[in-house]
Amino acid sequence: MTQKVGIAGIGHAKFGKRTDATLRELAHEAVTRALEDAKINVKDIDASVIGVACEEFAAQVSPAVLVHDYVGMGNKPVFRAEAACATGSAAIQAAWSLVKAGLADVVLVVGAETMTHLGTLKATDVIARAGDTRWEYPFGTTFPSFYAMMANAHMHQYGTTREQLSMVSVKNHMYGAMNPYAHIQKAITLEEAMKSSMICYPLNLYDCCLISDGAAAVVLANEEKAKKISDTPIWLTGLGAASDTMMISERETLTELRATKIAVEKAYGMAGITSREVDVAVVHDCFTIAEIMAYEDLGFCKKGKGGKFIEEKQSYIGGKTPVNTDGGLKSKGHPLGATGVSMTIEITKQLRGEAGKRQVNGAEIGLSHNVGQIGQYCFVHIYSR
Amino acid sequence: MKFGYVSCLPETPLITRFVEELNNGRLMGTKCEKCGAKYLPPRAHCKCGSADIKWYEAPRRGKILTYTPVVVPPESMSKYAPYMVAVVKLEDKTRLLAQLTGVTLNMLRVGMLVQVITRRVGADRIAYEFKLV
Numbered sequence: 001m002t003q004k005v006g007i008a009g010i011g012h013a014k015f016g017k018r019t020d021a022t023l024r025e026l027a028h029e030a031v032t033r034a035l036e037d038a039k040i041n042v043k044d045i046d047a048s049v050i051g052v053a054c055e056e057f058a059a060q061v062s063p064a065v066l067v068h069d070y071v072g073m074g075n076k077p078v079f080r081a082e083a084a085c086a087t088g089s090a091a092i093q094a095a096w097s098l099v100k101a102g103l104a105d106v107v108l109v110v111g112a113e114t115m116t117h118l119g120t121l122k123a124t125d126v127i128a129r130a131g132d133t134r135w136e137y138p139f140g141t142t143f144p145s146f147y148a149m150m151a152n153a154h155m156h157q158y159g160t161t162r163e164q165l166s167m168v169s170v171k172n173h174m175y176g177a178m179n180p181y182a183h184i185q186k187a188i189t190l191e192e193a194m195k196s197s198m199i200c201y202p203l204n205l206y207d208c209c210l211i212s213d214g215a216a217a218v219v220l221a222n223e224e225k226a227k228k229i230s231d232t233p234i235w236l237t238g239l240g241a242a243s244d245t246m247m248i249s250e251r252e253t254l255t256e257l258r259a260t261k262i263a264v265e266k267a268y269g270m271a272g273i274t275s276r277e278v279d280v281a282v283v284h285d286c287f288t289i290a291e292i293m294a295y296e297d298l299g300f301c302k303k304g305k306g307g308k309f310i311e312e313k314q315s316y317i318g319g320k321t322p323v324n325t326d327g328g329l330k331s332k333g334h335p336l337g338a339t340g341v342s343m344t345i346e347i348t349k350q351l352r353g354e355a356g357k358r359q360v361n362g363a364e365i366g367l368s369h370n371v372g373q374i375g376q377y378c379f380v381h382i383y384s385r
Numbered sequence: 386m387k388f389g390y391v392s393c394l395p396e397t398p399l400i401t402r403f404v405e406e407l408n409n410g411r412l413m414g415t416k417c418e419k420c421g422a423k424y425l426p427p428r429a430h431c432k433c434g435s436a437d438i439k440w441y442e443a444p445r446r447g448k449i450l451t452y453t454p455v456v457v458p459p460e461s462m463s464k465y466a467p468y469m470v471a472v473v474k475l476e477d478k479t480r481l482l483a484q485l486t487g488v489t490l491n492m493l494r495v496g497m498l499v500q501v502i503t504r505r506v507g508a509d510r511i512a513y514e515f516k517l518v
Contacts, residue, residue, distance in 0.1 A: 120457070121457075121459070121463065122460050124457065125459035125460040128459040129393065133393050134392075134394055134400070136482060137391070137459075138388055138389020138390055138391055138512065139389060139390065139483055139484050140390055140391070140455055140459065140462035140466070140484070141470055141482070142458065144455075144457065145453050145455050145470055148453035149451040149453050149470070149471075149472060150451070152452060152453060152495070153450065153495070156451070198454075199456055199457050200453045200457070201453055201454055201490055203453075247482070248472065248482065249472050249481055249482040250480065254450060254451055
């Protein structure tokens, strides 16, 4: 019970519009790479936790078993995790718990989603039904509209600007252009970001993450096995989780995600660190305003100063806390179930020193922050070498 | 009569009663008889666990907390787009989300006064919405 839990293998499928593969093949692509990275066989794994957010996107009821069986897990135990856009991180926390409890020594975590086959309007409709279907969806709310309302409230209260929102997009596209697994590998200018078409004021096209297909896989193991499997195991030293009201209208404040603040406090406490010690972070930038609120809610800057934080380039490599060095959801893409697992992969690469051109030199402590819906779910993980 | 522009849930006793009242010009919430918590829109059960709830008539005036125009709608709402949605804090401090009609983006500011009105949104559909005072 006292053993640490470590990341012993990572594998990332290419995110994008993947007309060449369905859920099972995408998952296989990620799992094959994770097993190669760990240099183990699928037979060495005791159980799997599969994160797929939505049956309608998968076009499959019971998608976890499909993935588990397809990658050759046979009769081993399989669990499915679901936490909307935070599904991948929920899967990692569930796998961590299985290992920590001693029910399994080595667990395979797979996050996967196929979304592009539905098209933008239909996909928007499916995601809109993650809003309360009795009292919100009947008015035509969308996920961009929820975050746009938070952005308007933030701009009103703290003077955050449209330009600062676009600056987040410019940064994430710059790093995404260096990530071979990213959906869109293209740098953009501030002007391009500001002039793109309006989705929900103040959010335009470049303020919104992508609808993507993709998968990601990690191997989690107890301390003994992790050291045996990997020369450079990365340890999960702090985990926090929290939730919030289903309806946005019940929130006392629209300028923060309370679940983030609660989850990160737990995670920092468990890891015994403060926000100052975080060398590199990946945060949930489903919309640019979400990244700005994350800077504040995670303690990287004071409340209301998130706009300044990006304007001063404090979230670039070389700044106070580099954020979304993999391109974030904005440029890398956001295949719901895969996103949280992909976040864990980026931090693992950074702490191993394998992030190439995107490397934060000497990074020792990392953080991932994954939000479901508009903070109805939040998971924060702290990692160390 | 069904609630909202679109819906995907069955008409239960709670929503049927709410819609009847709304059709008669009354905006009704529920209040917990045990802990006093108020809910608008209404709930059949309190978050304290009690099912001992009573209907109450909610105030019709409030202030805009935030808003946004939906330009790219869900597929089911395509024929209504673009439209404005807003969250409003009513005079009794409860908060409500609905569409805000008869406005353009440029004229809106946080804190503006609005009124909640009943609106028929189709032959057999009804909703509440906000209008600037």
